[in-house]
Amino acid sequence: MTVVETTYREAMRAALRDAMTRDERVFLMGEDVGRYGGCFAVSMGLLEEFGPERIRDTPLSESAFVGAGIGAAIGGMRPVVEVMTVNFSLLALDQILNNAATLLHMSGGQVAVPLVIRMTTGAGRQLAAQHSHSLEAFYAHIPGLRVLAPATLEDARGMLWPALLDPDPVILFEHGSLYAVSGPLEDAAPEVDITSAAIRRAGVDVTVVAWGGCLGKALAAAETLAAEGISAEVVDLRVLRPLDSATVLASVRRTHRAVVVDEGWRSGSLSAEVAARIAEEVFYDLDAPVERVCSAEVPVPYAKHLEDAALPQAETVAAACRRAVGAGG
Amino acid sequence: MLAQMVRIRRFEEACVQLYSQTRIRGFMHLCIGEEAVAAGVMGALAERDAVVSTYREHGHALARGLPMPEVMAEMFGRASGSSRGRGGSMHLFDTTRRFYGGNAIVAGGLPLAVGLGLAERMQHRDGVAVCFFGDGAAAEGEFHESLNLAALWRLPVLFVCENNLYAMGTSIERELAVPDLALHAAAYGMPAWPVDGMDVEAVDQATRRALDDVRSGEAPVFLEMRTYRFRAHSMYDPELYRDKAEVAHWRERDPVEVFAARLRGEGVAVDEELTLVESAVAAEIAEAVSFAEAAPLEPVEDLTRFVHSEEGQR
Ligand SMILES: Cc1ncc(C[n+]2csc(CCOP(=O)(O)OP(=O)(O)O)c2C)c(N)n1
Numbered sequence: 001m002t003v004v005e006t007t008y009r010e011a012m013r014a015a016l017r018d019a020m021t022r023d024e025r026v027f028l029m030g031e032d033v034g035r036y037g038g039c040f041a042v043s044m045g046l047l048e049e050f051g052p053e054r055i056r057d058t059p060l061s062e063s064a065f066v067g068a069g070i071g072a073a074i075g076g077m078r079p080v081v082e083v084m085t086v087n088f089s090l091l092a093l094d095q096i097l098n099n100a101a102t103l104l105h106m107s108g109g110q111v112a113v114p115l116v117i118r119m120t121t122g123a124g125r126q127l128a129a130q131h132s133h134s135l136e137a138f139y140a141h142i143p144g145l146r147v148l149a150p151a152t153l154e155d156a157r158g159m160l161w162p163a164l165l166d167p168d169p170v171i172l173f174e175h176g177s178l179y180a181v182s183g184p185l186e187d188a189a190p191e192v193d194i195t196s197a198a199i200r201r202a203g204v205d206v207t208v209v210a211w212g213g214c215l216g217k218a219l220a221a222a223e224t225l226a227a228e229g230i231s232a233e234v235v236d237l238r239v240l241r242p243l244d245s246a247t248v249l250a251s252v253r254r255t256h257r258a259v260v261v262d263e264g265w266r267s268g269s270l271s272a273e274v275a276a277r278i279a280e281e282v283f284y285d286l287d288a289p290v291e292r293v294c295s296a297e298v299p300v301p302y303a304k305h306l307e308d309a310a311l312p313q314a315e316t317v318a319a320a321c322r323r324a325v326g327a328g329g
Numbered sequence: 330m331l332a333q334m335v336r337i338r339r340f341e342e343a344c345v346q347l348y349s350q351t352r353i354r355g356f357m358h359l360c361i362g363e364e365a366v367a368a369g370v371m372g373a374l375a376e377r378d379a380v381v382s383t384y385r386e387h388g389h390a391l392a393r394g395l396p397m398p399e400v401m402a403e404m405f406g407r408a409s410g411s412s413r414g415r416g417g418s419m420h421l422f423d424t425t426r427r428f429y430g431g432n433a434i435v436a437g438g439l440p441l442a443v444g445l446g447l448a449e450r451m452q453h454r455d456g457v458a459v460c461f462f463g464d465g466a467a468a469e470g471e472f473h474e475s476l477n478l479a480a481l482w483r484l485p486v487l488f489v490c491e492n493n494l495y496a497m498g499t500s501i502e503r504e505l506a507v508p509d510l511a512l513h514a515a516a517y518g519m520p521a522w523p524v525d526g527m528d529v530e531a532v533d534q535a536t537r538r539a540l541d542d543v544r545s546g547e548a549p550v551f552l553e554m555r556t557y558r559f560r561a562h563s564m565y566d567p568e569l570y571r572d573k574a575e576v577a578h579w580r581e582r583d584p585v586e587v588f589a590a591r592l593r594g595e596g597v598a599v600d601e602e603l604t605l606v607e608s609a610v611a612a613e614i615a616e617a618v619s620f621a622e623a624a625p626l627e628p629v630e631d632l633t634r635f636v637h638s639e640e641g642q643r
Contacts, residue, residue, distance in 0.1 A: 027451070053451065059481065064440045064474030071444020071458070074429060075379065077451055079444075094471070098434045099441060107422035108413030109635040111429060143636045167638035 004187050009179040011153045011189070012042045015160035016080065020050055023078055026164060027054040029065055030082030030118075039084050040120060040179050066092035066117065070100050070169075073115040078164050083119040086135045086173070093138070100169040101144030115169045116160065122175040122213040122263055123311055129299035132307075134263040136212070137270040139171050140240040146170040147240040148194055151178065151215035153185045155238065158192030166194070173240070175213030195239060197247040203233035206321045207251040209274055210261040211237040214312055218261050221317035232321055240270060245277045252278055256287040257324040261312050266294035291320040330372055330529045331592065331599070332606045334364040334585050337388040339610045340397065343618070344387070344404065344418075348564055352622075353404045356433075357418045358385040362527075362559035365584035366491055367392045369532025370459065370554075373540060377456040379427040379445040381438040384419035385491075385558075386431050389461060395423045397613055398620035407624035414627045415635065427456075435496075436462060436469035439488070443475050446484035446549070457543045459487045465496025467513055468504050479549040480517040486549040487539055488514070491526065497562045498570035514551035526556030527582045530591075557582075 006014075019026045027050075028043060034057040037044035047055040058065040062083060069081035083089045089096070096117065103111040123132035140147045146166060150156045156174070163170040200215065201222050210218035215236050222232040233251050237243070252258045258278050262271035275290045296310040341359045348357055360367060367388030374380070374393075382389045390400055395411055403410030404418050411421045412431070420431035429445070432438035442460030449456045466472050467490065479486045490510055494501050501508045514521030520542060524535040532554065539550040557579040561568045592599045 025452075059474075059477060061474035061478060063471050064443060064478045067437075067440020067471070067475070068444035068447055068478060071381075071441035071446075072448040072451070073444070074441070075445045075448025075452075075458075077448045094434060094437060095440060098437055099432075103422075103430070104638065105635040106412060106416045106420045107424070107430065107635075108410070108415050109639070110412070110422050110424040112638045146637075 002187050003184045005182060006153060006185045007180060007182040008153055008156045009040065009042055011156040011185060012174065013044070013046065015157050016043065016046060017049065019080070019161050019164055020054060022161070023164070025076065025078040026080060027056060027077065028080045028082065029056040029058055029069060031058055031060055031084055033057060033082050038082065040176070042179070043082070062088055062091035063095055067095040067099060069115050069117070070095060070113055073113045074103070074111055078114055080116045080118060080160070080164070083117060085131055086119050086121045087130050087133055089119050096139070096145070096169070097142055101142045104168065105144060112167045113169045114164070114167050116163045116172060117169065118172045118174060120176045121173045122177060123300045123307060124177040124213065126302055126304055126307055128302040132300035134295070136173050136240050137264050137268065140270055142241070144168065145241055146194065147173065149173045149175070149212040149238060149240055151175070151212050151236055151238065153181070153183050154189060155192055157185060157189035159194055162191055162194045170194075173212055177213050195244065197238050197244040198236045199233060199247070199251065200236045201232070201234040203231040203255065205231045205255055206257040206259060206324050207233045207235060207248070207255045208259045208261060208317060208321060209235045209237055209248055211240065212263070214261045214263050217312060217314045218317055220314035221321060224314065224318045225321055228327070230321060230325055230327060237274070243273065243277070245281070248274060249278065249281050252282050253285045256285055258286070259291040259293065259317065259320045259324055261317050262292065262294045263312060264295060265297050266292060267297065269294060288324045288326065291324050293317050293320050330368050330533065331585070331588055331602070333368040333372065333392055334529060334588070335603070335606050336610050336613070337364045337367060337391050338585060339607070340391060340614060341387055343614045347404070347618070353418065354406075355417045355419070356384065357564050358562065359560045360385050360388040360558065362579065362583070363491060363493060363556045364388055365529035365532050365588070366489070366526050366554045366556055369529045370489055370536045373533055373536035374459060375456070377427070377454065379429060379442070379456060379458045381429050381442045381445065381458065381460045382431055383438065383461055383463065384431070384433040385463070386421055386461070387418070390421040390423070390428060390431070393423075393428050394426050395421060395428060397617040401617035401621040402624045405621040405624065406626070407621055408627040409620070409624035436466040436471040438462065439466070439471050439475035442486050443479045443484060446479060446486040447482065449485050455485070455544055457485045457487050457540055459489060461489050461491060463496060464490060464492040464494065464501050464510065465499070465504060466490070467510055476514060476517040476519065476551070480519045483546070483548045485543045485546070487543050488549060488551040490551065490553045491556055492553050493556050493558045495562070495571070497566070500570070510553045511551070519549050519551050521551035521553065523553045523555055526554030527584045527587060529584055529588050
């Protein structure tokens, strides 16, 4: 087993290549995935390797090609459908919610939809409101979907294959700021568990729950806090639906404090769901109110200082942790 | 084909009765008047073809071979129903017969049919994906996206538009800038032609010809079935948008009567045959109703089954 320096983007590409090699029913379809190489360059080179049948450029028709992915899955294929960003996926929300997530139940268990949809999410690159939103909570709201947020190189490399083995629809959210992140990765990446959250850093004073693009910020905050003598445990939620509350609750039982970081808007968010579960299940273990660090309730602005101010940052996470442990902030 | 149309007609008439007795609930859309489309298209399909239908699908389902007792049990919301009581009138499914619903989102089934056609192509099979939808669906974006994609990739999809002139209470002139549906299909480079949807033989012949074209791999084909629903849009519709004279006019073209008259003209002993058919259908319906009535309810403990796949059904 060798360890190589790689990027999140390359890890994702390796996962696609691996899946297409393992199972000839797997194909990738989406806007500009072929000749262009993927709008985030994830599928660069795959067209040459696998040909236009399996690396399939689609017209700008989110609803039709996501729906065609669902139909192809029903028809015996294992499609991976790429939607450029979660903002655009709203044009396909009908297909995802009314068909992909619903057909199995509505057909009394007959029509399973083994489909994987990949989409980019998140802000931080000054792309303004129509390219920056974190709408994971919309999808995490829907029964019948599995929603994953790979935040690490291991997860980027390892989540796709188990997602394809899942007989039901899976959505993979790739945070746009992660593609260029690099680090060491085993070249034969082990398979990743797609049912549970992961503890990325152990700690005893406060539990920080984060996922996707916010995981790095949470870990950076934990680093800062460690220098101040505060030990933060960082839980990578990773599976946004069905939620693995057990891991979160067990952590909070140990640390007695919780801070939930969410790049989505606070109102009606995933952070609200996590906080509610903590309140419902481990209320008497808490030594402080649950803190939430979310995006400001504005469409994400373009100007850098405004965008930064709108998003959770390592410093705002650290401040919330200090408040939780009563260390001022 | 005559027997099939009579079977659909009587089944739906029985449903009306059962609905008024509140044994069937929810939205229920009848295809009375449109039976020639269901019987004609389904009769021309092969088992390997995949079918995507709409909320007005009783006729499609029965003509496709879904057992009437299971269809009736679904309307009753029973565990023995086609969809275990989770779908109802609008969501009949039977994967063993490649019948993929029962879709109540207008135009929502079109992309699925495109994908089913893609799956046929990519697996080197020669099944065709057949998609039913109404004239109202032609105003939706998904209609245009789907026609474009199917034509662009030359997929084996047969689009069957049931043009009954109304989308609920909105007449086709008030919903489409260009009410000639073949022109829409032509814009995507797809062969398209109108068919007399009140004439089951015309439907049968047009479907066979279209399927030959699609199977030979040239491109998708679009059929515009000109038809009419004799009854209201759904059981809740007071039908204020069209006058009785118009309905009466179309009733003169009743697909069952038209076909029977033609056969009579050809010297076929239609009336004797119809007597036999009627009694067989009456017996089939009675059996379906008693099956549905006796069928168990899905246990409430099983409410959350089939949200995700279970072991054993993968
Ligand atoms: C996306 C969507 N919008 C609205 C409705 C409500 N609705 C149900 S049936 C219908 C009319 C559809 O007309 P058409 O497609 O011509 O089919 P027909 O009922 O004539 O068979 C409408 C508006 C719906 N089910 N789905």
